[in-house]
Amino acid sequence: MPEILEIEYYRQLAEGALDRRIASVFVDEYAGRGGRPGMDPEVVLPGLSFVAANRRGKLLLLETEGPTLGMRFGMTGGLLLDGLAGIDALRYGPGTYEERWIRAAVQFEDGGALLLHDPRRLGRLIIDPDVDALGPDALNLTLRELREALGSRAGRGGPPLKARLLDQAKVAGIGNLLADEILWRAGIDPTRSSTSLDDAELRRLHRCTRRVLDQLFERGGSHTGDHMVARHPGGRCPKDGAELFRATVGGRTTYWCPEHQR
Ligand SMILES: [Zn+2]
Structure with missing residues (x-):
């Protein structure tokens, strides 16, 4: 299970996603669960850019000029940016990466992407998560x-x-x-x-x-x-x-x- 240190590595990786305009967002039925009504990442994020990568505990917080994208990684969630994994040795050895385990993708206009890779399907994308509850x-x-x-x-x-x-x-x-x-x-x-x-x-x-x-x-x-x-x-x-x-x-x-x- 990713613990706080892994999430801090993901946060550092996500700094490479800053100041890049978002072209489109995909979130599957699992990663989208628990989202707030009317706050669908696929709808609210395109056209914006992430401007800061923060973290509170195991919650990754990607701020835009408007809403903040919260990412939770559950039991097996991993973050990839432009094909690079947040932690190479732990989760992306041979046979541990599969296309079908991509639960969410933020595509940038420059052609790169930020991906949630999660075999167990417990990772979540939530717009403006309640940080004060932590x-x-x-x-x-x-x-x-x-x-x-x-x-x-x-x-x-x-x-x-x-x-x-x-x-x-x-x-x-x-x-x-x-x-x-x-x-x-x-x-x-x-x-x-x-x-x-x-x-x-x-x-x-x-x-x-x-x-x-x-x-x-x-x-x-x-x-x-x-x-x-x-x-x-x-x-x-x-x-x-x-x-x-x-x-x-x-x-x-x-x-x-x-x-x-x-
Ligand atoms: Zn002892």
Whole structure:
């Protein structure tokens, strides 16, 4: 699944689509689902140009002089521009690219195109998506924003910490694998209440979030974290050798270490 780092690569690729007049747009029945009434990309985009490529969490935002095109990539969505893929090695090895998996295309007057390639059909194109429904972006998350996302200690209770980290309305851009990696590095149990962290733990969680994202970015993807090697039944913690626990937390399969994640 594309995580926030892949979407940031897509955003960087999409900068090559700026200031090019849009000739036509194609969106298939899947990629067009969930669009706003009267806001069909095929109708509103031709004649305009993208002027900025932004991102909030996993939502790519291509601004024009008028409406903004939002792109979501679901489980398997990839972005191609003029035949170049946002991430070559991950998704476009031999046999992983097929013409029939092109769900949407923005054709430019200069002959190039921006394409959504998506075998699983969960990617979406939405005009003027509700960006305010998303929390602060994980790549630029401040300590204060993280504190607010987890809820006040006075509030008590609250959902499991991991569920809160996955809630895109609280923090935008942390997916299942990243959440496990961050909590494993921070040494914090994912099933604890989101409001139970003391100040030192909160700082550690913030530091680890920044560090995991920075390091994975340097390595070129989000599927190469240290915790990943043990992410299977019977897997053992790379830090201390304890057998990892596995359970569903926040609706997602979660692995954590009973020894050092407290
Ligand atoms: Zn451990």
